[in-house]
Amino acid sequence: MRSYAFGIDIGGTTVKCGLFTTDGTFIESWEIPTRSENNGSQILPDIAKTITKKIKEKNITLDDVEGVGVGVPGPVFDDGVVNGCVNLGWGVLDVKGQLSTLLSGLPVEVANDANAAALGEQWRGGGKGFSNVIMVTLGTGVGGGVIVGGRILAGAHGAAGEIGHITVNHHETERCNCGKKGCLEQYASATGIVHVAHKMLNESDRPSPLRSIDPLTSKDIFDAAKTGDPISLELVDYLGKKLGTALTAVTAVTDPDVVVIGGGVSRAGQILLDAVEKHYKEDAFRSTKNTDFKLAVLGNNAGMVGAVKMVLSKD
Amino acid sequence: MRSYAFGIDIGGTTVKCGLFTTDGTFIESWEIPTRSENNGSQILPDIAKTITKKIKEKNITLDDVEGVGVGVPGPVFDDGVVNGCVNLGWGVLDVKGQLSTLLSGLPVEVANDANAAALGEQWRGGGKGFSNVIMVTLGTGVGGGVIVGGRILAGAHGAAGEIGHITVNHHETERCNCGKKGCLEQYASATGIVHVAHKMLNESDRPSPLRSIDPLTSKDIFDAAKTGDPISLELVDYLGKKLGTALTAVTAVTDPDVVVIGGGVSRAGQILLDAVEKHYKEDAFRSTKNTDFKLAVLGNNAGMVGAVKMVLSKD
Numbered sequence: 001m002r003s004y005a006f007g008i009d010i011g012g013t014t015v016k017c018g019l020f021t022t023d024g025t026f027i028e029s030w031e032i033p034t035r036s037e038n039n040g041s042q043i044l045p046d047i048a049k050t051i052t053k054k055i056k057e058k059n060i061t062l063d064d065v066e067g068v069g070v071g072v073p074g075p076v077f078d079d080g081v082v083n084g085c086v087n088l089g090w091g092v093l094d095v096k097g098q099l100s101t102l103l104s105g106l107p108v109e110v111a112n113d114a115n116a117a118a119l120g121e122q123w124r125g126g127g128k129g130f131s132n133v134i135m136v137t138l139g140t141g142v143g144g145g146v147i148v149g150g151r152i153l154a155g156a157h158g159a160a161g162e163i164g165h166i167t168v169n170h171h172e173t174e175r176c177n178c179g180k181k182g183c184l185e186q187y188a189s190a191t192g193i194v195h196v197a198h199k200m201l202n203e204s205d206r207p208s209p210l211r212s213i214d215p216l217t218s219k220d221i222f223d224a225a226k227t228g229d230p231i232s233l234e235l236v237d238y239l240g241k242k243l244g245t246a247l248t249a250v251t252a253v254t255d256p257d258v259v260v261i262g263g264g265v266s267r268a269g270q271i272l273l274d275a276v277e278k279h280y281k282e283d284a285f286r287s288t289k290n291t292d293f294k295l296a297v298l299g300n301n302a303g304m305v306g307a308v309k310m311v312l313s314k315d
Numbered sequence: 316m317r318s319y320a321f322g323i324d325i326g327g328t329t330v331k332c333g334l335f336t337t338d339g340t341f342i343e344s345w346e347i348p349t350r351s352e353n354n355g356s357q358i359l360p361d362i363a364k365t366i367t368k369k370i371k372e373k374n375i376t377l378d379d380v381e382g383v384g385v386g387v388p389g390p391v392f393d394d395g396v397v398n399g400c401v402n403l404g405w406g407v408l409d410v411k412g413q414l415s416t417l418l419s420g421l422p423v424e425v426a427n428d429a430n431a432a433a434l435g436e437q438w439r440g441g442g443k444g445f446s447n448v449i450m451v452t453l454g455t456g457v458g459g460g461v462i463v464g465g466r467i468l469a470g471a472h473g474a475a476g477e478i479g480h481i482t483v484n485h486h487e488t489e490r491c492n493c494g495k496k497g498c499l500e501q502y503a504s505a506t507g508i509v510h511v512a513h514k515m516l517n518e519s520d521r522p523s524p525l526r527s528i529d530p531l532t533s534k535d536i537f538d539a540a541k542t543g544d545p546i547s548l549e550l551v552d553y554l555g556k557k558l559g560t561a562l563t564a565v566t567a568v569t570d571p572d573v574v575v576i577g578g579g580v581s582r583a584g585q586i587l588l589d590a591v592e593k594h595y596k597e598d599a600f601r602s603t604k605n606t607d608f609k610l611a612v613l614g615n616n617a618g619m620v621g622a623v624k625m626v627l628s629k630d
Contacts, residue, residue, distance in 0.1 A: 075602060078464075132471045146568060148468055149393075155570025156447045159602030162567045167560065167598050178601060245482065249564040252477045253461060255470025283482050286493060287390060287474030 002066040004058075006051055007308030009071040009113060010034060010043065012087040017050055018304040019058070022066045022312060024124070029304060030054075040089035048102035067107035067311030070095060071116030071303040075158030080110040083158050109310035113303045115152045115161055118145025120306030121260045126294035130257035134250055135296065136163050136243070138265035141177070142185040142192075146254055152310075153254075164189070166246045187242040190218040190265050197221055197235050206231055222268035236268075240275025247280055251288040262296025269295065317381040319373075321366055322623030324386040324428060325349060325358065327402040332365055333619040334373070337381045337627060339439070344619060345369075355404035363417035382422035382626030385410060386431030386618040390473030395425040398473050424625035428618045430467045430476055433460025435621030436575045441609035445572035449565055450611065451478050451558070453580035456492070457500040457507075461569055467625075468569075479504070481561045502557040505533040505580050512536055512550050521546055537583035551583075555590025562595055566603040577611025584610065 004027075007018040011034060018029040032050050035042040051068065055061065072095060074085030080096025100108040111119070118127075118135035127133035131150045137143040142164030146153040153160045164185035165178055172182035186192050194216050201211060208231040213220050224232035247259055266272060277293050284291070298305055317337055324331040326349060333344040347365050350357040366383065370376065387410060389400030395411025415423040426434070433442075433450035442448035446465045452458040457479030461468040468475045479500035480493050487497035501507050509531050516526060523546040528535050539547035562574055581587060592608050599606070613620055 130471070144568075148463065153463055153468075153569065156445075156572040156606075157570055157602050159600070160568065160570040162570070162600050162602065165600035166564045166567050170560075180598070180600065183600075245485075246564070249481045249561070250568050252481050253459075253475065253565050253568055254468065255472055255475040255477070257471040283495070285474070285477050285480040285495065285498075287472050287477065291471075 003064050004060060005066040005308050005311050006054075006068040007304040007306070008047055008068060009116065009303035009307055010047075010073065010088065011113075012036070012073065015043070015047060015050075016300070016304050017047070017054070018301075018308060019054060020308045024309075024312060026305075029301070034088065036087065036089045038089070039091070040085075043088060044095065044099050044102060048099060051103065062104055062106060065106055067109065068099065068103065069116070069307035069310035070099065070108060070110045071113035071307045072110060073113045076110050076112045076115075076154060077158045078154050080108065082110065107311060109307075111152050111154065111307070111310060112145075112158060112161070114143035115145040115154065116306035116310070117143075117262070117298075117302035118147050118161065118260075118306065119152055119309050120298050120302035120304070121262065121296050122147040122150065122306075123309045124305050125298040125302060126260035126262070126296045127258050130292075132254070132256040133258055133260055134163075134247070134254060134256045135260045135262060136247070137263035137296075138188055138190065138243075138261065139263035140190055142189045143263070144250075146256075148254070163246065163250060166249060168242045168246050184242060184246045188239050188246075188265070190263075193218045193221055193235060193239050193265070196238060197231075200231060200235065208232065218265050219267070222271060226271060236271060236275050240272070241279040244276045244279030245283050247276070248283045248285070248288075251291050252285050255288055256291060258292040258294055260294050260296050262299075262302065266295055318379050319375060320381040320623050320626050321369075321383045322619040322621070323362055323383060324431065324618035324622055325362075325388065325403065326428075327351070327388065330358070330362060330365075331615070331619050332362070332369070333616075333623060334369060335623045339624075339627060341620075344616070349403065351402065351404045353404070354406070355400075358403060359410065359414050359417060363414060366418060377419055377421060380421055382424065383414065383418065384431070384622035384625035385414065385423060385425045386428035386622045387425060388428045391425050391427045391430075391469060392473045393469050395423065397425065422626060424622075426467050426469065426622070426625060427460075427473060427476070429458035430460040430469065431621035431625070432458075432577070432613075432617035433462050433476065433575075433621065434467055434624050435613050435617035435619070436577065436611050437462040437465065437621075438624045439620050440613040440617060441575035441577070441611045442573050445607075447569070447571040448573055448575055449478075449562070449569060449571045450575045450577060451562070452578035452611075453503055453505065453558075453576065454578035455505055457504045458578070459565075461571075463569070478561065478565060481564060483557045483561050499557060499561045503554050503561075503580070505578075508533045508536055508550060508554050508580070511553060512546075515546060515550065523547065533580050534582070537586060541586060551586060551590050555587070556594040559591045559594030560598050562591070563598045563600065563603070566606050567600050570603055571606060573607040573609055575609050575611050577614075577617065581610055
């Protein structure tokens, strides 16, 4: 019986590392810089080095380690091969094989970071106690992950869970970062709601405390909504409508127990959940109308927690 | 090593039964009536009886049978319990447990019939060779199924794959059979396209061969489109737009290898695939833009074939 496991979440600037016991208890976390120069060739050796160092520091051996789970900001095939990762300078890269080799054959599992975060929230966060979970992350962009029976749905090209790029407005004239028009991300991300706010403020002279804030953030909009500002309430309702409607399509296809909403925008709390659920219920198919909505609870640790879960759930 | 297995597809009027060898070879199929009277209490005993009779007829024994897979026209939980089935008179019913008891403990697996059909098409039909398949069935209604890694995605309430009830028109004033407004089923089912045709014909005096056909069917519309009738071409394009757009949401979430289109409407063939793919590509997220589209090939046998697959793929 091996006693320890590592969860690694590779970001564009730092790699978040976590040591856990194999019963899932968190011991400690630390960060190292992500060296993306030279096509990111140092990233996996750096991770192997920091793991080896931690093992020595703790007076344990490789034989005490069950494995290493890794979250990566790009599409990942089922076999642990990353299908290109612009932020890290990676093309197609066998992360599972290479990291395992660097760690003397230790088992390694790899997933997309949003999918790993969804698994983390399902295991230990907002989706705890449920095995079928949709996670949607409202940050700079809108990410997502689908957990089915406690496992990540990776998809044929490692691209499952791209909830942010469901088209929710066929009349949009501006483009999403992905090149399409009318993606959910254009309305429900932190930048999206601010963009919609600027448009709405420019279209009328209605008074709003938002007019005196520069630069405006999504938090400002939710804060003003909580004090009753009509324009801010409309903006929150609009986000709720776009996200709620997109989620009716997601749940019609996957029928989850619960939808977990995370990312910076979700710090708005109950006012966000209420706006989403209201529009969701108006438009959901009957079998999925009572799907639960929860806030994420693990914050930036979700990816690391989900990563380690992958090596604890082999069957 | 057991040599035989049964695939059973329970419909509203008949039960379709199939005998297969455990290497998946089809031997024969037959039908018995579905006795839905008395809350459908005779259906499972009738199925046990016809299986027992077939076993005797073939001079085999229960010990030669690997198991029985069953497709049911209602939601089915992961544990083989049916969550109500109006057509059969069933409430919540442990189909897996009861049928197994009636067959001296033979292993039984149960799935929703649309999901079973999706598994059949993935295993032996339009999705053969792929492990991640979306199937959409354009019949009287629009059904669907999601196969992930060669297995049915059942969902938390047995309601996954309800592609027909994704909202594709937020301005619809008429209701779908499910009670919602603007469901894909209202435009892409056999009845839906005819309904749209009547509306379009009534809105203008433009000539069309469709005007002289009564009652009009979806086949008439596709046939007229193939001869170049402008109104029929518009109708096919409209169906393609609604279905193609809905499928971009489905593939953004599940990232399948292939989308298989079946049901009576799919007999229209390439003209239907072309219309769907055209609109799909306009609106799909980049990672899923090249998802393959195929026609279903198993017809009404898909459910029976998928049902038997469930007892051949235990691991």
